[in-house]
Each structure stands twice: as C-alpha cells, then as structure tokens.
Amino acid sequence: MQSEPTVYVVDDDEPIRDSLRMLLRSAGLPVETFASAQQFLAAYTPPAPGCLLVDVRMPGMSGLELQELLAARKIALPVIIITGHGHVAMAVRAMKAGAADFVEKPFDDELLLECIRRTLARDADTRRRQSRSSESTQRLAALTPREREIMEHLVAGKSNKAIAADLGISARTVEVHRARIMEKLEAKSLADVVRIALSS
Amino acid sequence: MQSEPTVYVVDDDEPIRDSLRMLLRSAGLPVETFASAQQFLAAYTPPAPGCLLVDVRMPGMSGLELQELLAARKIALPVIIITGHGHVAMAVRAMKAGAADFVEKPFDDELLLECIRRTLARDADTRRRQSRSSESTQRLAALTPREREIMEHLVAGKSNKAIAADLGISARTVEVHRARIMEKLEAKSLADVVRIALSS
DNA sequence: AGGTCCTTACGTACAACTGCGTATTTATCC
DNA sequence: GGATAAATACGCAGTTGTACGTAAGGACCT
Numbered sequence: 001m002q003s004e005p006t007v008y009v010v011d012d013d014e015p016i017r018d019s020l021r022m023l024l025r026s027a028g029l030p031v032e033t034f035a036s037a038q039q040f041l042a043a044y045t046p047p048a049p050g051c052l053l054v055d056v057r058m059p060g061m062s063g064l065e066l067q068e069l070l071a072a073r074k075i076a077l078p079v080i081i082i083t084g085h086g087h088v089a090m091a092v093r094a095m096k097a098g099a100a101d102f103v104e105k106p107f108d109d110e111l112l113l114e115c116i117r118r119t120l121a122r123d124a125d126t127r128r129r130q131s132r133s134s135e136s137t138q139r140l141a142a143l144t145p146r147e148r149e150i151m152e153h154l155v156a157g158k159s160n161k162a163i164a165a166d167l168g169i170s171a172r173t174v175e176v177h178r179a180r181i182m183e184k185l186e187a188k189s190l191a192d193v194v195r196i197a198l199s200s
Numbered sequence: 201m202q203s204e205p206t207v208y209v210v211d212d213d214e215p216i217r218d219s220l221r222m223l224l225r226s227a228g229l230p231v232e233t234f235a236s237a238q239q240f241l242a243a244y245t246p247p248a249p250g251c252l253l254v255d256v257r258m259p260g261m262s263g264l265e266l267q268e269l270l271a272a273r274k275i276a277l278p279v280i281i282i283t284g285h286g287h288v289a290m291a292v293r294a295m296k297a298g299a300a301d302f303v304e305k306p307f308d309d310e311l312l313l314e315c316i317r318r319t320l321a322r323d324a325d326t327r328r329r330q331s332r333s334s335e336s337t338q339r340l341a342a343l344t345p346r347e348r349e350i351m352e353h354l355v356a357g358k359s360n361k362a363i364a365a366d367l368g369i370s371a372r373t374v375e376v377h378r379a380r381i382m383e384k385l386e387a388k389s390l391a392d393v394v395r396i397a398l399s400s
Numbered sequence: 401a402g403g404t405c406c407t408t409a410c411g412t413a414c415a416a417c418t419g420c421g422t423a424t425t426t427a428t429c430c
Numbered sequence: 431g432g433a434t435a436a437a438t439a440c441g442c443a444g445t446t447g448t449a450c451g452t453a454a455g456g457a458c459c460t
Contacts, residue, residue: 083288091288092302095295102292144437157389159415173439175417180437189357194394344405359447373407375449 005120006030006050010040010066011082012058020053027113029120037061037069046075049127051100051119056083056090064090067097076126078119082107136200142184150177154190155197205320206230206250210240210266211282212258220253227313229320237261237269246275249327251300251319256283256290264290267297276326278319282307336396339385347384350377354390355397 007029009020017033024031030050034040038060040052052070054063061069067079078100083090091102100119103112143151153163160178164171187193207229209220217233224231230250234240238260240252252270254263261269267279278300283290291302300319303312343351353363360378364371387393 086288088283088286088288088291088302088304091291092295095292096301101296102288104288146438155391157387157391159389161415169438170440171415172441176439179417187357189359190390191355191357191394194391195398198395198398346406361447369406370408371447372409376407379449 003048004030005124006032006048007116007120008040008044008050008052008077009033010035010037010052010054010058010063012036012055016055023109023113024116029116037063037066040066041069044077046073046077047127048077049123051078051080051116051123053080053082053116056081056086056094064094064097067094067099071098076130078123080115080119133199136196139185139196140200143181147177147181147184150174151181151193151197154178154181155194203248204230205324206232206248207316207320208240208244208250208252208277209233210235210237210252210254210258210263212236212255216255223309223313224316229316237263237266240266241269244277246273246277247327248277249323251278251280251316251323253280253282253316256281256286256294264294264297267294267299271298276330278323280315280319333399336400339396340400342384343381347377347381350374351381351393351397354378354381355394 007024009017009024009031011017011020011033012035014035017035021031021033032043034043036058037054040054052066054066056063063079063081063083067081070077070079079098080101080103081091081094081099082103082105084105086102086104094102100122101115103115140148149167150163153166158166160171160174164174167174181193182188185193185196187196207224209217209224209231211217211220211233212235214235217235221231221233232243234243236258237254240254252266254266256263263279263281263283267281270277270279279298280301280303281291281294281299282303282305284305286302286304294302300322301315303315340348349367350363353366358366360371360374364374367374381393382388385393385396387396
C-alpha cells in the first residue's frame with residue numbers, strides 16, 4: 001500500500017504552517033505539517049512519495065541538518081528549503097547538498113506552488129524509474145550464491161563450457177543453474193539476463 | 201591530441217583577471233583568461249577539459265547566459281559562477297542550471313582554489329566515464345541501418361530464426377549480419393552486444 | 401566500373417535447451 | 431529423530447540454435 005504524494009511542511013512558526021497548509025490544500029495538494037524536524041521524522045515512513053518544505057532556522061534541528069540527515073539515510077525525498085534570512089553561501093550549500101529548491105521569505109504563493117508542482121512531478125518520475133530497478137534487485141536477491149556466481153560469468157559473455165571449466169564443475173550443472181537463473185529472473189533470453197543484471 | 205585540463209577565467213575586470221591568473225598559476229593550474237564571453241567562445245574548442253570561472257555581471261553576455269549557452273550546446277564544461285553583488289535567487293537559479301559552484305566576491309583564495317580543484321577532479325571523472333560510453337556510440341555508428349535493426353532484435357532477446365521471420369528474410373542472412381555486428385562492435389559475445397547497446 | 405549493402409544456399413561443427421533420471425549436502429520444520 | 435525442501439551436482443539423448451567457410455546474385459551510389 002503506497003500513500004499519495006504529500007507535501008510535508010516543517011516549520012516551527014505556527015502561522016506560517018497554517019498559511020502553507022491553506023495554500024497547498026486550496027491547490028488540491030495533500031499536506032501534513034510539523035513543528036519540528038523531530039516530529040516530521042517520527043511521523044514520516046519512508047519511502048512515502050512527495051516533497052519536503054522546510055524552514056532553515058528552527059530550534060533543535062535546522063532545515064539543512066534535516067536535509068543532510070535524510071541524505072545520510074538515503075531517503076530520496078526532495079527537499080525545498082525556505083528561509084527568512086538566507087544568504088548566498090547558505091543557498092549554494094543547500095543546492096550542492098541536493099536541495100530541489102531554495103526559496104526566500106516572503107515568497108510569492110504562485111511561484112512556490114509552481115516550484116512544488118515541478119518537484120512533485122520530478123519525484124514521481126524518479127520513483128517510477130527506481131521501482132523498475134528495484135524490481136530487478138528483488139529478483140536478483142532470489143538467486144542463490146552459486147546462481148549469482150554463474151550469472152556473473154554469463155553476463156561476462158562466457159559460454160556454459162567455459163564457466164564449467166572455470167568453476168570445476170560439469171557443463172550440465174551450469175545448464176541447470178542457468179535455467180534456474182532465467183526462471184527466477186523471469187528472463188526469456190540471455191539478453192534479458194544481461195539487462196536485469198546491469199539495471200540493478 | 202587532447203589538451204591539459206585548464207581553468208578558463210572570464211571576467212571583464214582586468215585586475216581581477218590578472219589576480220586570478222596569478223593565483224591559479226601559483227597553484228600550478230593552467231590558466232587562460234578572457235575579457236568577455238564572446239572571446240572565450242571564440243577561443244574554446246570543445247570538448248577541452250577543465251572548468252570555467254565566470255563573473256555574472258559583464259557587458260555583452262552575462263555569466264549566467266554563458267552557462268546556459270554552453271548547456272544548450274551540450275558542452276559539459278563545469279561552470280563556477282563568481283559574483284560581486286549576488287543574491288539568493290540568482291545563486292539558486294545558477295545552481296539549478298547546473299553550475300558547479302557559486303562564489304561571492306571578495307572570495308578567500310584558498311577556498312576558491314579548493315573549490316576549483318574539486319571541480320576539476322569531478323570533471324576528469326565525468327570525462328572518463330563519458331569516453332567509455334562515446335566509444336560505444338562510435339562503434340554503433342559504424343553499423344548499417346539493417347545491422348542496427350537486427351541488433352535491436354538481438355538485444356530484445358530474439359533468436360536468429362525469429363528475427364528472420366520478423367523481417368521476412370532467411371536465417372542465414374541474419375547470421376551474416378550478426379557476425380558483422382559482433383565484428384564492428386568488437387563484441388565477443390551476445391552479452392557484450394547488449395552491454396554496448398545499452399551503454400550508448 | 402567498382403564499392404557497399406543486403407541477400408541467399410549448402411554443409412559442417414559446436415553450443416545450448418530440455419526432459420528424464422540420480423545423488424549428496426544442508427537447512428528447516430514437526 | 432525423521433521428514434521435507436532446497437541447493438548443488440552429474441549423465442545421456444534428442445532437438446534446436448549458433449558460427450563459419452565458401453560461393454554468388456541484385457540494388458544502389460559514385
């Protein structure tokens with residue numbers, strides 16, 4: 001069960017949270033608001049799609065720290081940084097750290113919405129791509145160590161005979177493993193196997 | 201013959217050009233300076249490696265415009281933007297447009313050097329990766345239309361027979377094409393063909 | 401007229417796929 | 431402890447797929 005793409009707003013200033021919630025809701029976007037990075041982290045269950053709208057200056061964990069923490073945990077939720085007193089160095093740092101955008105307060109409602117929509121669209125796109133590759137990863141995980149070993153030889157372009165010689169086993173055994181690999185990967189041809197092995 | 205990675209400095213202010221040239225030369229980095237974007241464009245021969253150090257505010261073409269022009273021409277030279285009077289929106293725009301960094305004047309010499317070294321290192325890395333993929337592209341370009349068509353069927357996992365049936369030709373012809381494909385791509389196995397076809 | 405491309409047949413040799421049968425080891429569950 | 435499943439291993443035989451040498455014809459472009 002995967003949830004709907006949601007805009008997660010994290011800001012310690014309640015009036016701002018409320019106004020953002022109104023703005024986003026009126027634009028038809030699902031919103032959840034949090035008063036701190038900790039609250040957000042407690043509630044967010046990866047890898048729910050959407051994007052994060054976070055203020056830089058907050059008691060406890062700052063927006064930039066939250067961004068870095070998500071990156072360290074390999075959570076690919078795009079982050080839009082909002083700031084009241086931003087300067088260039090901070091913006092550059094955030095963007096280099098992978099922020100989707102960096103917006104100064106006071107912001108124009110329409111521009112912010114536009115920016116959020118673009119970010120959500122890119123996130124959806126990224127997730128579509130990743131779901132395909134994670135499907136490959138899952139199938140690969142179903143292989144036994146021996147099968148994986150033989151698959152690597154296959155992808156390297158070796159013949160069954162050569163693999164058998166390399167591993168000191170009979171060609172027949174390689175064939176059996178090969179058949180199992182094709183079955184587990186749902187591959188109908190060697191080309192499929194190579195594609196799946198490379199796409200993980 | 202490929203040139204050495206060079207730092208291309210573009211700034212209309214001569215004292216700054218000179219001081220940057222001194223700084224970079226003393227750091228052992230090859231430098232070329234230009235007074236305008238046009239001068240740089242006239243002298244730069246893609247895809248020479250290195251990085252571009254460019255001021256935002258210049259008569260004629262601005263640094264940001266130059267950056268966009270390079271992107272439009274698909275010239276992958278990393279760009280470091282320098283500015284005297286930058287603001288956050290400009291920095292964000294430059295970074296979103298793919299700038300490697302965005303530095304405010306007056307800058308710290310050591311920090312700038314560090315930033316340039318990182319950018320050069322990343323550029324060298326990117327070029328290594330791309331040279332491998334462009335090798336594939338070149339080989340693929342040597343295929344005739346018919347060979348390319350058959351290669352696509354092969355990569356899709358079809359057998360010679362199936363391809364022959366699809367194209368309404370004899371299996372032997374497919375074999376001949378297949379052999380030519382392997383030869384031109386310098387592939388020793390079907391797995392190699394798939395890899396090359398996917399890596400382009 | 402020569403070059404490249406696309407096409408084909410015959411025959412030989414090797415490689416791969418499949419079904420069927422067998423066997424050992426290890427892990428897991430009752 | 432015994433049953434069961436999964437992983438690993440091997441052989442034979444038959445069918446299908448692939449590789450390659452040789453030889454050669456038609457289309458098209460320069």
